[in-house]
Amino acid sequence: MNICPRCGSQHTEQVAASPVAGVWTVHMCSTCIFTWRSTEPEHITNPDKYLPAFKVDQADIPKAAHVPPIPARRV
Amino acid sequence: MAYQDFRDFLNTLEKEGQLLKVEEQVNLEPDISAATRALNNLGDKSPALLFNNINGYEKDQARIAMNVIGSWPNHALMMGMPKNTPLKEQFFEFAHRYDQFPMPVQREETAPFHEVELTENINLFELLPLFRLNQGDGGFYIDKACVISRDQDDPEHFGKQNVGIYRLQVKGKDRLGIQPVPQHDIAVHLRQAEERGQNLPVVIALGCEPVITTAAATPLKYDQSEYEMAGAIQGQPYRIVKAKDADLDIPWGAEVVLEGEILCGEREFEGPFGEFTGHYSGGRSMPVIQINRVYHRQNPIFEHLYIGMPWTETDYMIGVNTSVPLYQQLKEAFPNEVVAVNAMYTHGLVAIISTKRRYGGFAKAVGMRALTTPHGLGYCKVVIVVDEDVDPFNLPQVMWAISTKLHPKHDAVIIPDLSVLPLDPGSDPAGITHKMILDATTPLAPEQRGHYSQPLDSPPGVDQWEKKIINLLNRQQS
Numbered sequence: 396m397n398i399c400p401r402c403g404s405q406h407t408e409q410v411a412a413s414p415v416a417g418v419w420t421v422h423m424c425s426t427c428i429f430t431w432r433s434t435e436p437e438h439i440t441n442p443d444k445y446l447p448a449f450k451v452d453q454a455d456i457p458k459a460a461h462v463p464p465i466p467a468r469r470v
Numbered sequence: 471m472a473y474q475d476f477r478d479f480l481n482t483l484e485k486e487g488q489l490l491k492v493e494e495q496v497n498l499e500p501d502i503s504a505a506t507r508a509l510n511n512l513g514d515k516s517p518a519l520l521f522n523n524i525n526g527y528e529k530d531q532a533r534i535a536m537n538v539i540g541s542w543p544n545h546a547l548m549m550g551m552p553k554n555t556p557l558k559e560q561f562f563e564f565a566h567r568y569d570q571f572p573m574p575v576q577r578e579e580t581a582p583f584h585e586v587e588l589t590e591n592i593n594l595f596e597l598l599p600l601f602r603l604n605q606g607d608g609g610f611y612i613d614k615a616c617v618i619s620r621d622q623d624d625p626e627h628f629g630k631q632n633v634g635i636y637r638l639q640v641k642g643k644d645r646l647g648i649q650p651v652p653q654h655d656i657a658v659h660l661r662q663a664e665e666r667g668q669n670l671p672v673v674i675a676l677g678c679e680p681v682i683t684t685a686a687a688t689p690l691k692y693d694q695s696e697y698e699m700a701g702a703i704q705g706q707p708y709r710i711v712k713a714k715d716a717d718l719d720i721p722w723g724a725e726v727v728l729e730g731e732i733l734c735g736e737r738e739f740e741g742p743f744g745e746f747t748g749h750y751s752g753g754r755s756m757p758v759i760q761i762n763r764v765y766h767r768q769n770p771i772f773e774h775l776y777i778g779m780p781w782t783e784t785d786y787m788i789g790v791n792t793s794v795p796l797y798q799q800l801k802e803a804f805p806n807e808v809v810a811v812n813a814m815y816t817h818g819l820v821a822i823i824s825t826k827r828r829y830g831g832f833a834k835a836v837g838m839r840a841l842t843t844p845h846g847l848g849y850c851k852v853v854i855v856v857d858e859d860v861d862p863f864n865l866p867q868v869m870w871a872i873s874t875k876l877h878p879k880h881d882a883v884i885i886p887d888l889s890v891l892p893l894d895p896g897s898d899p900a901g902i903t904h905k906m907i908l909d910a911t912t913p914l915a916p917e918q919r920g921h922y923s924q925p926l927d928s929p930p931g932v933d934q935w936e937k938k939i940i941n942l943l944n945r946q947q948s
Contacts, residue, residue, distance in 0.1 A: 401608075410643060411595035413526030419498075421595050423609075427753075428641050428739055430609035432602070434525075435499050439605065449606045449742065451753060459755040461737045462892065463652050469665040 399424035400431060400445040402453050427451045472704040473679040475582065475723025476771065479548070480520065480535065486553050488517045488544055495523045498601035506536045506776035510783070516541045520771075524599060532599040533771045539680050540775075540783030545790065548680040549703065554944060557790075558863050561810065564703070565794045571694065572629075573701025573708070581711040581722045588764045593643040597764060598676075598726070598772050600640055604744035608753065611743060612638040614775035616675040616686045617648070618718045619732075622662035631719065632656055633686040633696035638674065638759070639740050646674075646759040647740040648732065649751075651891055652901075653848035655692055660732055660757060669731035671716030672759060677725025677773040682708065688791040689845040697721075715763055725770040730761040746788075747816055748779040749895045780816060789814035792845065796821060799843045804836060811840075812862035818849040819894060822862035825855060830917035834883060837907035841888065848891040854908045871910040877919065881909040 399407050404426035411421040419434045429451070437444045473479040483489035496502060502521060509516045519536040523529045539545050543553035546560055549567070594600070600610035614635060621630035632655040639647035650657040656672075663670035685700040697719065701708040709722035715729045737755035745751050777784050797811040800823065807828065813821040825836050833855040840846050840853050856862060856871040876882070885905050892900035912922050 411593065414531060415526050415528060418526035421600075421610075423642070428609060428639070428647070430602075430640065432499060434497065435602070439499075439602075446606060449750075451739075456739045456753075459739055459753055462754045462756050463650060463657050463660070465735050465737065466661050466665050468667050 398442050399427060399429055400440055400442045401429040401449065402427040402451040402456075403442055404453060426453055427456060472706040472708075473681065473723070476535075476677045476679050476725055476773065478723070479538070479679050480518070480771070482547055483518050483538070483544065486543070486547060488541070488547065488553060489520060490517045491520045491522065493523055495525055496521055497525045498599060500602075500605075502534060502536065502601055502774075503603050503776055506540075507778060507782075509537055510540065510776070510781060514542050514781070514786075518544060527599065530769070533769070534599055535677075535771050535773045536776060537783045538773060539684070540786050542786065544680075545786055548684060550705075556940075558810070558861065561790050561793060561812075561863070564790050565797060567703045567705070568699070568794050568798060570702040570705075572698035573706075575695075575697045575701060575719070576707035576709045578709050578711045578722050581720070581724070582767050583720075583724050583727050583765045585768050586766050589762065592761055592764050594640050594646075594728075594761065594764075595643060597766070598640075601774075603774075603776060604750075604778055606750050607743050608639065608741050610640045612640065612646070612674070612676065612774075613777055614676075614683065614773055616678055616682060616721060616724075617656060618673040618675070618713075618720065619656050619659045619670055620716075620718060621659055622666065622668075622670070625717065627693065629693040629695040629698070631695065631697075632659065633682065633721075635683070635686050637743055637745075639743070641738065641740075641758065644730075644761040646728075646730075646761065647738060647756050648759055649740065649743075649756055651848070651893070653889075653891055658692070663732070664734050667734055669734050669760075671713075671718060671729075671731050673713045673716070673718045673720050674728040674730070674759075675721050675724035676727075677771055678721045679723045682721045684787065684791050687788045689795050691844060725773065726766040727764070728761050729763040729765075730759045732757050732759050744778050745893050746777055746780065746782075746784045747819075747893055747895055751893055785814065785816075788817050792818045792849075793821075796823075796840060796843055796845055796850075799845075800825075800836065800839055803839050807832070807858075808836065809858045810862050813845070813849070818845055819890075820852045820854070821846075821850050822854045822856060822868055824858055824860055824862045825911070826858045827911055827914050830914045832914070833909045833911040834907055837883070837909065838885075841885070841905055841907075847889050850905065851890055851894065851896075851903055852906050852908065855911055857911045860910075868910070872908065875912055875920075875922075876908055876910045880917075880919070883907040883909070 546555040685696040710719040740756040742750040800808045807826040809824040837853040890903040897903040
């Protein structure tokens with residue numbers, strides 16, 4: 396759970412645990428903001444088996460289009 | 471007939487046999503999405519679902535409501551009509567109530583959601599039973615909440631305060647991503663704030679009664695208040711209460727309320743998210759909301775919406791209320807001609823207009839006008855125009871009109887490079903598309919083509935028999 400299944404980043408943290416202890420934990424990647432629960436199937440949680448069509452290349456993240464664009468400041 | 475709050479509406483659904491309680495234990499993924507998708511596959515009369523036994527929580531500790539207005543019976547009940555009201559009647563009743571706009575609001579000092587209030591140690595992942603909707607989604611989303619913001623240049627204008635529904639990705643314990651599509655009102659507010667170098671205050675209300683959700687999903691004009699429209703639809707003033715951190719008004723009956731601000735000049739990777747087009751949006755950089763305050767009722771019910779390949783609850787939620795504004799705006803231009811509008815397909819990317827005509831070429835002008843309505847700027851990629859005696863809600867009739875009245879050489883008009891919402895997967899570049907008007911009306915002088923002088927008519931008395939048969943069927947079923 397320390398490696399992001401989607402972009403491979405090691406910057407991940409646990410953000411929640413089930414109120415009934417030991418059932419599941421929720422994790423988030425601070426690089427691509429992917430979020431997953433420990434009980435989801437391996438094609439969501441395992442970096443080696445994550446859905447290939449939805450893998451994210453960390454190099455593409457800064458190139459993502461801004462929606463909406465940031466406007467110029469009014470003078 | 472107004473529903474006090476979300477729970478009041480759930481009680482009505484239960485009384486009417488339109489709420490299914492799932493008592494068996496379910497997993498957050500994939501059970502809740504899978505059950506809701508299955509429900510949508512079963513037809514257009516399906517009930518809402520209420521889950522109260524969720525793995526990882528004690529029973530009743532977390533409750534999730536799905537598909538709350540995801541069928542025509544539930545949509546009819548939202549308007550306080552009998553659950554078996556035919557769709558076309560729901561359309562005309564909605565149009566009638568839309569004409570009662572504006573209904574003044576009723577202001578309150580306190581609300582049930584004030585029961586619990588948090589300003590520190592906010593963790594949305596712990597406060598809400600969040601879950602993934604579709605497998606390729608980039609995270610857990612909130613996609614049926616009312617997001618409220620004000621015009622920054624004219625903050626005193628109540629009508630320019632906007633209540634809209636935007637997808638929100640939970641991106642941290644107290645952070646959300648938001649998708650303000652440029653055609654939507656909140657994008658105007660955000661631009662005004664960012665041009666000043668300021669954050670935009672917002673309030674997010676989850677688990678509202680269904681009339682404000684419907685008004686929030688209606689493409690109103692920029693200066694029309696969703697609260698005053700909700701009052702018109704429910705026939706009673708809509709109840710609102712002030713936020714604490716900003717001059718924003720909140721639906722009184724909400725289960726959970728988040729107060730925060732969209733951070734000026736910040737964009738962060740968001741998505742993908744399975745959208746109402748039946749396709750995932752790609753990953754893009756979108757604005758971020760910082761949450762500063764949370765209120766909720768004791769043991770709140772988390773309302774969520776499954777979105778995916780149409781039809782899902784989304785399509786019921788934005789079917790009639792997309793068709794009626796287009797109808798009213800077309801009637802402003804052609805009050806004696808336009809009969810009805812069906813813009814229920816993928817939020818009106820396809821729209822069908824039934825109209826009388828004054829002379830040859832008239833129907834094409836009606837189609838052109840649809841493209842320039844506020845909603846048409848982002849939708850109405852294909853506009854089909856049919857005669858006044860063709861019911862636009864009856865697709866076999868519409869197909870008949872296209873089959874027999876349309877001449878491709880004369881009646882298929884393509885207008886190049888118009889605006890469309892960027893989520894249209896066919897647009898290229900995203901946000902630009904050709905649009906088409908299909909004139910499937912009968913040629914009228916000075917147009918002389920075709921052989922339409924001997925149309926078949928129905929035997930006398932069909933209308934009365936139709937009502938009689940519906941009554942007989944209802945009696946047989948009850």
